Amino acid sequence: MKPPPFAYVAPDTLEEALALLAEHGDEARVIAGGQSLMPMLALRMARPGVLVDIGGIEELDTWQPEADSVVVGATVRQRRLLEEREFAAALPLCAEAAAHIGHPATRSRGTIVGSLCHADPAAELPVCASVLGAELTLRSTNGSRQVAMADFFDAALATTIGETELATALHVPAQGPRTGHAFLEVARRHGDFAIVAVACAAQVDEAGALQEATVSLGGVGDAPLTFRLSELAPGGGPEPARIADFAESVVGRLDPNADIHATAAYRRTLAETLTGRAVTRAVGRARDRN
Amino acid sequence: MADPSERMNVELVVNGQAHAGEVEVRRTLADFLRDDLGLTGTHLGCEHGACGACTVILDGEPVRSCLVLAVQARGGEVRTVEGLAEDGALNPLQQAFKEKHALQCGFCTPGFLMTAQALLDRNPSPTETEVREYLSGNICRCTGYQFIIDAVLHAAA
Numbered sequence: 001m002k003p004p005p006f007a008y009v010a011p012d013t014l015e016e017a018l019a020l021l022a023e024h025g026d027e028a029r030v031i032a033g034g035q036s037l038m039p040m041l042a043l044r045m046a047r048p049g050v051l052v053d054i055g056g057i058e059e060l061d062t063w064q065p066e067a068d069s070v071v072v073g074a075t076v077r078q079r080r081l082l083e084e085r086e087f088a089a090a091l092p093l094c095a096e097a098a099a100h101i102g103h104p105a106t107r108s109r110g111t112i113v114g115s116l117c118h119a120d121p122a123a124e125l126p127v128c129a130s131v132l133g134a135e136l137t138l139r140s141t142n143g144s145r146q147v148a149m150a151d152f153f154d155a156a157l158a159t160t161i162g163e164t165e166l167a168t169a170l171h172v173p174a175q176g177p178r179t180g181h182a183f184l185e186v187a188r189r190h191g192d193f194a195i196v197a198v199a200c201a202a203q204v205d206e207a208g209a210l211q212e213a214t215v216s217l218g219g220v221g222d223a224p225l226t227f228r229l230s231e232l233a234p235g236g237g238p239e240p241a242r243i244a245d246f247a248e249s250v251v252g253r254l255d256p257n258a259d260i261h262a263t264a265a266y267r268r269t270l271a272e273t274l275t276g277r278a279v280t281r282a283v284g285r286a287r288d289r290n
Numbered sequence: 291m292a293d294p295s296e297r298m299n300v301e302l303v304v305n306g307q308a309h310a311g312e313v314e315v316r317r318t319l320a321d322f323l324r325d326d327l328g329l330t331g332t333h334l335g336c337e338h339g340a341c342g343a344c345t346v347i348l349d350g351e352p353v354r355s356c357l358v359l360a361v362q363a364r365g366g367e368v369r370t371v372e373g374l375a376e377d378g379a380l381n382p383l384q385q386a387f388k389e390k391h392a393l394q395c396g397f398c399t400p401g402f403l404m405t406a407q408a409l410l411d412r413n414p415s416p417t418e419t420e421v422r423e424y425l426s427g428n429i430c431r432c433t434g435y436q437f438i439i440d441a442v443l444h445a446a447a
Contacts, residue, residue: 001337007294008315008361020294031359038357039338041316050294051315055362079351103427105405106339108351109358190426 003041010053021164022141024050032075035110036118072170079107093181097124103191121156122193122219130224131199131216134172138165153223180285182278194219195262196270202282213279220256247275300360305373320344322360331371342428345401346370352408371400386445394432402428406442
């Protein structure tokens with residue numbers, strides 16, 4: 001189908017964009033890459049009165065490393081995680097996930113922050129942002145606030161962003177020198193949304209012993225679900241057994257849906273297997289860095 | 291700053307030629323190419339980004355023209371399947387598709403050609419795995435894909 005009628009405006013500056021959102025309220029939708037919004041318009045699942053295109057706002061199109069974080073502007077394209085070595089090195093977990101996000105022709109337009117704002121429960125970047133402890137900057141004409149991922153994702157395809165707010169940047173905190181990451185996903189076809197996706201950040205101590213592992217899972221709930229080894233499998237003991245216990249405990253906390261892609265039981269199996277593999281791989285990488 | 295409007299002028303370059311038109315802002319780039327410019331080589335399959343039949347090259351990048359508004363392509367450079375032939379002759383990629391039987395009904399073919407061309411533009415010697423991954427966003431109902439992959443590898447060699 002074709003998109004329904006709407007008015008379109010492409011502000012040159014952030015201030016203009018915020019003023020437009022303040023003026024038009026819930027009649028306005030922001031478009032950047034359009035890879036999530038355009039399908040919704042084509043299927044007429046969204047009928048905004050005004051489309052505010054932020055693609056021309058230069059200050060949003062950059063990323064930069066800062067003292068204790070990496071800051072990614074709202075319109076930075078997903079393809080840059082695969083094409084720019086420095087960017088991939090700054091965000092290795094997101095770069096590993098990027099190969100699973102859609103296809104080259106969608107990554108050429110789709111944005112990192114846009115994927116987070118779309119909040120599909122089976123998307124890869126929300127899972128990564130959750131496990132990395134990232135925050136989004138949300139701005140409006142009333143001011144600015146930072147929101148952690150856990151407070152940003154509300155339900156499937158819904159976030160706590162305000163009607164007149166614009167997500168302007170993603171802040172990913174520095175992960176520490178003894179941290180390793182891993183991203184794993186099972187999908188029916190390469191590039192599909194995940195049936196289950198797992199991202200892991202693991203830390204080892206100076207002796208290389210497993211200290212902490214955080215996993216975020218996608219595809220098993222309305223939003224990414226995050227669990228910590230220190231909370232679910234606090235004991236010592238041989239590492240493989242501890243990781244297996246952790247994976248089993250994670251699954252015990254899940255209540256995944258069944259749909260045409262997978263049964264709940266299969267999602268549980270995937271969650272347990274992928275959690276175990278992701279933690280093992282992330283720990284190995286943490287050790288390799290030292 | 292301009293106010294929101296429902297119609298806008300679009301100027302862009304397609305296959306090396308400048309074009310312009312006044313369109314509803316909800317017009318997709320795909321429909322602009324097909325209906326306003328008469329370049330019907332770009333096909334519409336699913337119109338929601340999943341099938342890849344509408345793929346064109348915009349400012350050097352493969353894009354789903356059904357997911358780009360014509361107004362978002364203002365000032366840009368577009369290459370469509372009509373622009374692949376060189377001096378009236380099939381380019382090496384098109385020739386390879388012909389030789390390797392990489393099309394049957396041909397509906398998906400423009401999308402595959404533009405995606406494959408984008409791949410070869412940035413990676414002149416891809417491995418088979420790289421070809422498969424890069425083309426994984428394009429759906430074909432006829433061929434079973436193997437001959438398409440053979441054609442791209444043949445064109446790259």
